[in-house]
Amino acid sequence: MKVSADQYLRKPEWLRVKLTKAQDYGHVKGVLEASYLHTICESGACPNKAECWSAGTATFMILGDICTRNCRFCNVKTGRPLPPDPNEPLRVAEAVKSMGVKHCVITSVDRDDLTDGGASVWAETIRNVRTIAPETTIEILIPDFKGNVADIQTVIDEKPDVVGHNLETVRRLTREVRVFADYDTSLDVLAYMAISSNITTKSGIMLGLGETENEIYETMDDLIGVNCKVLTIGQYLQPTRNHLPVKNYVHPDDFDRYGIIARDKGFQFVESAPLVRSSYHAERTIRKV
Ligand code: SF4
Numbered sequence: 001m002k003v004s005a006d007q008y009l010r011k012p013e014w015l016r017v018k019l020t021k022a023q024d025y026g027h028v029k030g031v032l033e034a035s036y037l038h039t040i041c042e043s044g045a046c047p048n049k050a051e052c053w054s055a056g057t058a059t060f061m062i063l064g065d066i067c068t069r070n071c072r073f074c075n076v077k078t079g080r081p082l083p084p085d086p087n088e089p090l091r092v093a094e095a096v097k098s099m100g101v102k103h104c105v106i107t108s109v110d111r112d113d114l115t116d117g118g119a120s121v122w123a124e125t126i127r128n129v130r131t132i133a134p135e136t137t138i139e140i141l142i143p144d145f146k147g148n149v150a151d152i153q154t155v156i157d158e159k160p161d162v163v164g165h166n167l168e169t170v171r172r173l174t175r176e177v178r179v180f181a182d183y184d185t186s187l188d189v190l191a192y193m194a195i196s197s198n199i200t201t202k203s204g205i206m207l208g209l210g211e212t213e214n215e216i217y218e219t220m221d222d223l224i225g226v227n228c229k230v231l232t233i234g235q236y237l238q239p240t241r242n243h244l245p246v247k248n249y250v251h252p253d254d255f256d257r258y259g260i261i262a263r264d265k266g267f268q269f270v271e272s273a274p275l276v277r278s279s280y281h282a283e284r285t286i287r288k289v
Helices: 022-035 049-054 088-099 118-130 149-156 169-178 183-196 213-225 252-265 281-286
Strands: 001-004 060-061 104-110 137-142 163-164 199-205 230-235 248-249 268-272
Touching: 022 088, 022 149, 022 248, 060 088, 060 118, 060 252, 088 104, 104 118, 104 213, 104 281, 118 137, 118 248, 137 281, 149 183, 163 252, 163 281, 169 213, 183 199, 199 213, 230 252, 252 268
Parallel strands: 060 104, 104 137, 137 163, 163 199, 199 230, 230 268
Antiparallel strands: 001 248
């Protein structure tokens, strides 16, 4: 069942997020502020921030908070970024340690301005977390590095436990939604990681951008075809009026159905619900795969 966004100005009931008092997530907020670190939870205006932060977890965003791309779904600032901060990898590791998380998730802005796309900073960050918080498992959500396998190899050489790269949407809508990204390049990135390492690969898509049901299944098949093991499916929400509008709100029952179909197609672990984001309940992934 699909509900046209034009019919309802307000979000459907199932997307209303229960408010959490700020002090409930004071510890995470305090650690992040003291460390001068960015999170995709804040930069991406994630609707799950209260839930995740009060559970003591957050997704770090490295390489600054300005992205060189301007995907039309994403709330992260775009423009000319500052040079990488040489102390950021250490601060991420120390924040992971003081948050005491069993499983940490790290992502980054796109850094097409850097010759290695930021791969060396990624590697250093993973190394620092391994050294300072050796008991913590590491999940990373990486950009496409323009498909440059040397840069991808630099990152996966550090052996994170899970590597994600999001397709974000179906093939037909990729240009409109991700602008500078290419669907096949993203599949190639996932294929390369699955072939060249035994690290679990993960991807995510958003629904509600105008994709058809068949296109969703084709996307699942494409991901299975590159040996992707974990899939997240969530509802796209328009961060501001300058971003792509929501075409439709997908009912939770349909998310459940897509989850069942994805598991039948061969994904080892699937999270499919309106508020699912790639890092939502990420610790479950590591327990399952
Ligand atoms: S789902 Fe991910 S990005 Fe959103 S608040 Fe939770 S950890 Fe942060």
